[in-house]
Amino acid sequence: MSPEFSSHVESEEPTVGDVANLSPDAPVADVLRTCRGIVDSELRRLTEFLAEPGKFGRSCPADLKKAIRYSLLAPGKRLRPAIVLLAAEASGGDVAAALPAACAVEMIHTYSLIHDDLPAMDDDDLRRGLPTCHRVFGEAMAILAGDALLALAFQTVSETRPLNVAAECCAALASAAGPEALVGGQVDDLASETADEHSPEQLQAIHSRKTAAMFAVSARLGAMAAQAPARQITDLEEYGYALGLAFQVTDDLLDVQGKEAKVGKRVGKDSDRGKLTYPGLLGEAESRRWAKDWIDDACARVQSLNNPRRLEALAQTVLERDR
Amino acid sequence: MSPEFSSHVESEEPTVGDVANLSPDAPVADVLRTCRGIVDSELRRLTEFLAEPGKFGRSCPADLKKAIRYSLLAPGKRLRPAIVLLAAEASGGDVAAALPAACAVEMIHTYSLIHDDLPAMDDDDLRRGLPTCHRVFGEAMAILAGDALLALAFQTVSETRPLNVAAECCAALASAAGPEALVGGQVDDLASETADEHSPEQLQAIHSRKTAAMFAVSARLGAMAAQAPARQITDLEEYGYALGLAFQVTDDLLDVQGKEAKVGKRVGKDSDRGKLTYPGLLGEAESRRWAKDWIDDACARVQSLNNPRRLEALAQTVLERDR
Numbered sequence: 283m284s285p286e287f288s289s290h291v292e293s294e295e296p297t298v299g300d301v302a303n304l305s306p307d308a309p310v311a312d313v314l315r316t317c318r319g320i321v322d323s324e325l326r327r328l329t330e331f332l333a334e335p336g337k338f339g340r341s342c343p344a345d346l347k348k349a350i351r352y353s354l355l356a357p358g359k360r361l362r363p364a365i366v367l368l369a370a371e372a373s374g375g376d377v378a379a380a381l382p383a384a385c386a387v388e389m390i391h392t393y394s395l396i397h398d399d400l401p402a403m404d405d406d407d408l409r410r411g412l413p414t415c416h417r418v419f420g421e422a423m424a425i426l427a428g429d430a431l432l433a434l435a436f437q438t439v440s441e442t443r444p445l446n447v448a449a450e451c452c453a454a455l456a457s458a459a460g461p462e463a464l465v466g467g468q469v470d471d472l473a474s475e476t477a478d479e480h481s482p483e484q485l486q487a488i489h490s491r492k493t494a495a496m497f498a499v500s501a502r503l504g505a506m507a508a509q510a511p512a513r514q515i516t517d518l519e520e521y522g523y524a525l526g527l528a529f530q531v532t533d534d535l536l537d538v539q540g541k542e543a544k545v546g547k548r549v550g551k552d553s554d555r556g557k558l559t560y561p562g563l564l565g566e567a568e569s570r571r572w573a574k575d576w577i578d579d580a581c582a583r584v585q586s587l588n589n590p591r592r593l594e595a596l597a598q599t600v601l602e603r604d605r
Numbered sequence: 606m607s608p609e610f611s612s613h614v615e616s617e618e619p620t621v622g623d624v625a626n627l628s629p630d631a632p633v634a635d636v637l638r639t640c641r642g643i644v645d646s647e648l649r650r651l652t653e654f655l656a657e658p659g660k661f662g663r664s665c666p667a668d669l670k671k672a673i674r675y676s677l678l679a680p681g682k683r684l685r686p687a688i689v690l691l692a693a694e695a696s697g698g699d700v701a702a703a704l705p706a707a708c709a710v711e712m713i714h715t716y717s718l719i720h721d722d723l724p725a726m727d728d729d730d731l732r733r734g735l736p737t738c739h740r741v742f743g744e745a746m747a748i749l750a751g752d753a754l755l756a757l758a759f760q761t762v763s764e765t766r767p768l769n770v771a772a773e774c775c776a777a778l779a780s781a782a783g784p785e786a787l788v789g790g791q792v793d794d795l796a797s798e799t800a801d802e803h804s805p806e807q808l809q810a811i812h813s814r815k816t817a818a819m820f821a822v823s824a825r826l827g828a829m830a831a832q833a834p835a836r837q838i839t840d841l842e843e844y845g846y847a848l849g850l851a852f853q854v855t856d857d858l859l860d861v862q863g864k865e866a867k868v869g870k871r872v873g874k875d876s877d878r879g880k881l882t883y884p885g886l887l888g889e890a891e892s893r894r895w896a897k898d899w900i901d902d903a904c905a906r907v908q909s910l911n912n913p914r915r916l917e918a919l920a921q922t923v924l925e926r927d928r
Contacts, residue, residue: 332784339813340785343792350784397752402744421725425748426792429720430784432752436759437779440772448772449763456760461655461673461753462663469666469749490662498661523661 296320298378301367310595317364317384324385325354328438342430349419349427350434354392356410357546359605362387365500365525366507368596369518372587375508382441383451383503389435390459391496396428398468411546432459442507451503458499467492474558485558489530490523497526514587521583521593528576529600531569534559536605538566546605577601619643621701624690633918640687640707647708648677651761665753672742672750673757677715679733680869682928685710688823688848689830691919692841695910698831705764706774706826712758713782714819719751721791734869755782765830774826781822790815797881808881812853813846820849837910844906844916851899852923854892857882859928861889869928900924 296319304313329351332342342350363384370380399406399414401421406414416424439455442448458464470488474480501522505515537550538561560569580597584590619642627636652674655665665673686707693703722729722737724744729737739747762778765771781787793811797803824845828838860873861884883892903920907913 336785339810340780340789340818341810341814342784342789343796345796346784346789346792393752397748400745400748402748422723422795423792425720425723425725426788429716429751429755430788432755433779433783433788436775437783440776440779442772444769445772446768449765449768449775452759452772452775453763456756456763457663460756460760461665461669462659463661465749465753465756466663466665466669469669469746472745473666473668487662487664491664495661495663 295323297323298367298381301371301377306589306591310592310599313368313592314359314361314364314596314599317367318360320367320381321360321363321384321388322355324381325388326351328385328434329354345419345423346427346430349415349423350430352412352418353396353409353415353427354389354431356412358388358392358410360388361529361600362391362496362500364596365497365522366504368592369501369504369522370508371504372584372589372593373505373508373510373514373518374588375505375510377508379442379509380504380507382438383455383507384500386435386439386451386455387496387500387503389431389438390455390464393428393431393435394459394464394468396424396431400424403468403472406548408547435459439503447506447509451506454499454502454506458495463491463495467495471557477558480558480563482563485560485563486527488558489527493530493533494523494526497529498523501525517583517586521580521597524576524580524583525597525600528573528580528597531560531573531576532600532603534561535566535569535573536603540605573601618646620646621690621704624694624700629912629914633915633922636691636915637682637684637687637919637922640690641683643690643704644683644686644707644711645678647704648711649674651708651757652677668742668746669750669753672738672746673753675735675741676719676732676738676750677712677754679735681711681715681733683711684852684923685714685819685823687919688820688845689827691915692824692827692845693831694827695907695912695916696828696831696833696837696841697911698828698833700831702765702832703827703830705761706778706830707823709758709762709774709778710819710823710826712754712761713778713787716751716754716758717782717787717791719747719754723747726791726795729871731870758782762826770829770832774829777822777825777829781818786814786818790818794880800881803881803886805886808883808886809850811881812850816853816856817846817849820852821846824848840906840909844903844920847899847903847906848920848923851896851903851920854883854896854899855923855926857884858889858892858896859926863928896924 298320300316332347333344335341366380366384366387367377370377395409396415398404399409400416407417415427439451440448442451467488471492498519502515502519505518577597581594584593621643623639655670656667658664689703689707689710690700693700718732719738721727722732723739730740738750762774763771765774790811794815821842825838825842828841900920904917907916
């Protein structure tokens with residue numbers, strides 16, 4: 283296991299100040315571990331009081347809360363929220379201001395995993411090293427837990443302050459999660475299973491929406507929450523986009539080469555199903571070249587920032603990841 | 606068919622100014638028809654350009670667009686968006702400012718119908734007089750069309766202006782659509798099918814979240830978009846809440862008594878399935894009394910407004926509806 287994605291045990295509750303306290307030369311593994319700790323702690327807090335009766339007798343059924351927390355708090359790399367926090371830091375802004383957006387992108391990511399794993403979609407049994415949500419809680423509850431996380435994501439991002447920034451963050455996140463991006467990519471991904479011909483253009487059209495759009499909006503939200511200038515917001519969004527495309531290639535490579543226990547989901551499943559993948563289409567060596575090109579592109583996008591070092595290091599870990 | 610919910614044919618594109626141009630004494634049927642025309646026209650516009658390629662190669666797959674529009678533009682009463690618009694008008698504010706929120710609540714409503722109808726949930730074949738989304742487009746596409754509408758709702762409500770109001774509207778809508786309200790109510794509704802005992806308290810706990818929370822937030826969003834004073838926002842929210850509870854009782858009564866062709870969905874289905882309903886629990890006469898009490902309560906909440914007349918008339922149509 284590479285050190286940067288090591289085990290999911292936190293000794294004490296981390297705070298967002300821990301990112302600021304990291305030395306500029308801290309190894310990326312430490313940086314990512316710190317971000318993950320902060321995000322996990324906040325996700326626990328945000329979902330802890332769900333079942334308490336609220337206004338108009340509102341309350342969350344205990345089983346629904348359990349299903350939401352089962353999937354949301356399962357061990358994960360928390361890469362997307364780390365991008366949010368590190369983009370905020372690289373913009374020279376207040377990292378704490380980006381915490382709601384960081385949690386919101388993880389909620390969107392988790393909802394999409396729950397729904398993608400459903401029997402009507404990819405029909406998967408294993409996710410993040412655990413049985414999938416519908417295997418544990420049933421199909422209806424899994425659909426509803428995903429729906430709840432999608433709504434919670436918008437409730438969470440709307441807690442960004444000041445309010446005008448919250449509204450812009452909400453719009454950006456909705457666009458990245460919507461029919462022209464995340465959902466549209468999943469529709470085309472499912473359709474690709476039964477397509478007669480596959481091209482690199484089709485593959486990129488899928489993953490630019492299914493994966494890269496969420497990476498792009500993660501970096502964008504961090505910069506927006508930090509109230510960065512418009513040019514920096516765009517540069518960071520393009521960094522995230524290129525990073526997301528590279529991540530998908532390495533994800534496909536792990537599906538071919540990875541060990542199930544380490545990857546935490548079924549491997550070899552994409553090619554078994556005739557799904558379009560980078561190594562399947564381009565071969566492994568060419569796929570590695572594509573990933574490297576996108577990582578180079580991502581790093582080039584952040585050269586204008588005062589301190590791109592952590593974002594560059596993060597990009598390298600995506601290239602070298604083994605889970 | 607009662608005149609206020611008459612057929613779904615519009616002669617020309619209505620505009621939001623048509624609400625302001627209605628005489629104060631216009632029959633509620635005309636008011637609702639005008640609201641429905643405005644909302645339908647805007648929903649068509651908002652989903653018309655979905656498939657065009659956008660930023661980062663974003664685009665909506667043609668089939669997904671078709672499924673979204675099939676369900677969203679199907680003939681409906683558009684009662685929730687009408688509440689948004691009429692609450693804005695009753696607050697003395699700009700009705701046009703409430704149009705994004707009006708469309709957003711209809712998107713949330715439609716998403717919840719698509720998901721509730723799924724085989725894993727209520728397994729329904731008929732909705733709004735048409736085959737359900739999954740019967741036409743398949744289960745995976747129906748799940749994804751619902752997901753897309755949920756995200757689109759937040760993209761749409763975030764178009765409210767000024768931006769600080771948009772952020773507050775986004776937060777209110779997310780809370781009403783989330784695990785403590787809409788989703789939580791559906792979880793408990795499904796669980797009630799297999800419960801041994803039923804009480805009026807349980808039933809109200811379900812519908813206060815599954816139905817009344819969306820009616821309440823509709824009225825609240827209208828008042829917020831109109832920038833009404835806090836007291837009016839609360840009064841209107843409580844009007845919507847009581848109206849929603851009454852609506853659910855009359856919905857259950859229609860399920861017992863209604864004609865399928867008129868109601869546009871399978872009738873008798875709730876009692877067939879052993880589902881908890883008001884007439885099943887209280888009898889028809891007592892259910893009517895409950896509905897009347899809630900309508901009286903709703904009307905009492907808006908007496909402090911300058912012009913509660915249209916909201917009172919709307920409440921009466923809920924009591925007297927036959928579809």
